[in-house]
Amino acid sequence: xxxxxxxTDAALDRASPVPLYYQLAENLETAIxxxxxxSGSHLENEVELARQLRVSRPTVRRAIAVxxxxxxxxxxxxxxxxxxxxxxRRPVRLSSLFDDLAESGQTPTTRLLAYEVVPAPPDVSxxxxxxxxxxxxxxxxxxxxxxxxxxxxxxxxxxxLKEVVTEEGLQLTGLYRLLRQSGIHxxxxxxxxxxxxxxxRETRLLKVIRSAPLLxxxxxxxxDAGQPVEYGSHVYPAERYSFEMSVVADSxx
Amino acid sequence: xxxxxxxTDAALDRASPVPLYYQLAENLETAIxxxxxxSGSHLENEVELARQLRVSRPTVRRAIAVxxxxxxxxxxxxxxxxxxxxxxRRPVRLSSLFDDLAESGQTPTTRLLAYEVVPAPPDVSxxxxxxxxxxxxxxxxxxxxxxxxxxxxxxxxxxxLKEVVTEEGLQLTGLYRLLRQSGIHxxxxxxxxxxxxxxxRETRLLKVIRSAPLLxxxxxxxxDAGQPVEYGSHVYPAERYSFEMSVVADSxx
DNA sequence: GAGGTCAGGTTGTCATGACAACTGGTTTCT
DNA sequence: AGAAACCAGTTGTCATGACAACCTGACCTC
Numbered sequence: 001x002x003x004x005x006x007x008t009d010a011a012l013d014r015a016s017p018v019p020l021y022y023q024l025a026e027n028l029e030t031a032i033x034x035x036x037x038x039s040g041s042h043l044e045n046e047v048e049l050a051r052q053l054r055v056s057r058p059t060v061r062r063a064i065a066v067x068x069x070x071x072x073x074x075x076x077x078x079x080x081x082x083x084x085x086x087x088x089r090r091p092v093r094l095s096s097l098f099d100d101l102a103e104s105g106q107t108p109t110t111r112l113l114a115y116e117v118v119p120a121p122p123d124v125s126x127x128x129x130x131x132x133x134x135x136x137x138x139x140x141x142x143x144x145x146x147x148x149x150x151x152x153x154x155x156x157x158x159x160x161l162k163e164v165v166t167e168e169g170l171q172l173t174g175l176y177r178l179l180r181q182s183g184i185h186x187x188x189x190x191x192x193x194x195x196x197x198x199x200x201r202e203t204r205l206l207k208v209i210r211s212a213p214l215l216x217x218x219x220x221x222x223x224d225a226g227q228p229v230e231y232g233s234h235v236y237p238a239e240r241y242s243f244e245m246s247v248v249a250d251s252x253x
Numbered sequence: 254x255x256x257x258x259x260x261t262d263a264a265l266d267r268a269s270p271v272p273l274y275y276q277l278a279e280n281l282e283t284a285i286x287x288x289x290x291x292s293g294s295h296l297e298n299e300v301e302l303a304r305q306l307r308v309s310r311p312t313v314r315r316a317i318a319v320x321x322x323x324x325x326x327x328x329x330x331x332x333x334x335x336x337x338x339x340x341x342r343r344p345v346r347l348s349s350l351f352d353d354l355a356e357s358g359q360t361p362t363t364r365l366l367a368y369e370v371v372p373a374p375p376d377v378s379x380x381x382x383x384x385x386x387x388x389x390x391x392x393x394x395x396x397x398x399x400x401x402x403x404x405x406x407x408x409x410x411x412x413x414l415k416e417v418v419t420e421e422g423l424q425l426t427g428l429y430r431l432l433r434q435s436g437i438h439x440x441x442x443x444x445x446x447x448x449x450x451x452x453x454r455e456t457r458l459l460k461v462i463r464s465a466p467l468l469x470x471x472x473x474x475x476x477d478a479g480q481p482v483e484y485g486s487h488v489y490p491a492e493r494y495s496f497e498m499s500v501v502a503d504s505x506x
Numbered sequence: 507g508a509g510g511t512c513a514g515g516t517t518g519t520c521a522t523g524a525c526a527a528c529t530g531g532t533t534t535c536t
Numbered sequence: 537a538g539a540a541a542c543c544a545g546t547t548g549t550c551a552t553g554a555c556a557a558c559c560t561g562a563c564c565t566c
Binding site (some may be wrong): 069071074076082083084185186187188189190191192193194195196197211212213214215222224225226238239241242243244245246247248249 | 322324335438440442464475477479491502
């Protein structure tokens, strides 16, 4: 039952503004991903872990809860906490394609195809909870990764964000990063994933064959206060893109 | 700030085996979905809620955390807890298509196209963490909703489950229900959603036009102990199916 | 030998208490 | 009048303590 090293090494910093439970969760995640906590093995039990790290058991539990939510460990009543014996890949997070590509080491670029103020189409005004026909900012982007087109994105945002979502900004970075830099934090999104055949214009822009299958994603994002911030309708060439996610069962069912 | 009725009505049952926090979460969810807690309104603050219901504040917080995870409310430090002002629909849960269809009032039926023991293909044995070439149970089903084909499903499970996953069972109900009835509870799945064109055989079975776009889902499900239970490779006609999900941001980011 | 029983270890639930951090409005000061 | 400081209200974090529920393996009984 030994081999508990690596946890006490990266000690917790009580002076840090980062909560203890979160520091602990990150340390544990690092230990798991690096392999120092091998797959299928037991985590040290909560009481002992709390004693070693000089924190309370609720703090330990909360840290483990974070990991369980991410699908990295499984808790079993009366047994212990097990490290999930697989690599579960990047979940569908509330993140931008731009950041995802950048993180995975690619160099995303953007071609801005449209940037204009238009009256909101019916479904957009409904989604953004605006009066019918209210004017909104609309833009369309072609996203390339290492020179290859990987997504065609149409977006609508309320006109108030025109100063935040600028033409220059969109060409240089991702939408979500622009929003975040202006203090707008997205908290929630509802999205729908489907598929359809490419239309002629899409065929040309995405460089796929005629009627090639495309993945489609429709997303409405909401900010801190629950206000709708963005409506997006994106398409991806199916042969170059897929959505990966891990699903965790409700602990009670 | 009145109008708090409906919460104290459905009182908490301390004798019930269902945890208090979960009872409270369900009561709150019912109140939200029924509209008695209107969209955008504040929830009563935690301290007061705890006092009224005669529970501790951590219990209230845990209940609210459940709702926040489901995307029904948004918590804001220093402000309060807001009811999300939108309808966020059924997320991608760890559930079977059969149950989903049944719940939405349709009458799912199944045509069992194959049921056999075969050596595991390489990707299957890897996914199920079995030795190369180990024999597994393979079956293929065509799922219809109200008579219309809606999914073609290929699955592989370890041979040990042959007694659980029977031919008769598969024709009458869904795979997940069969597993659950035998005490196998799925806890986690990793899945990948993509798209491609229909092959001739799929065109015929799913009754779609030649090369019609299909949604594809590959899923590996894991049981209580983290052991792989099922490998599934499913396709859906894009014009009759889409995946809906809500994404909640990590509270720390 | 087979079965039931029990003990030990583990996570699950809940209470109480305290202080920190944040937000928005009000008040006060310049 | 404008800006800064303050304050009340709220959620966020953490500690301590206690008991319940559950699983496994060892032991005992039949």
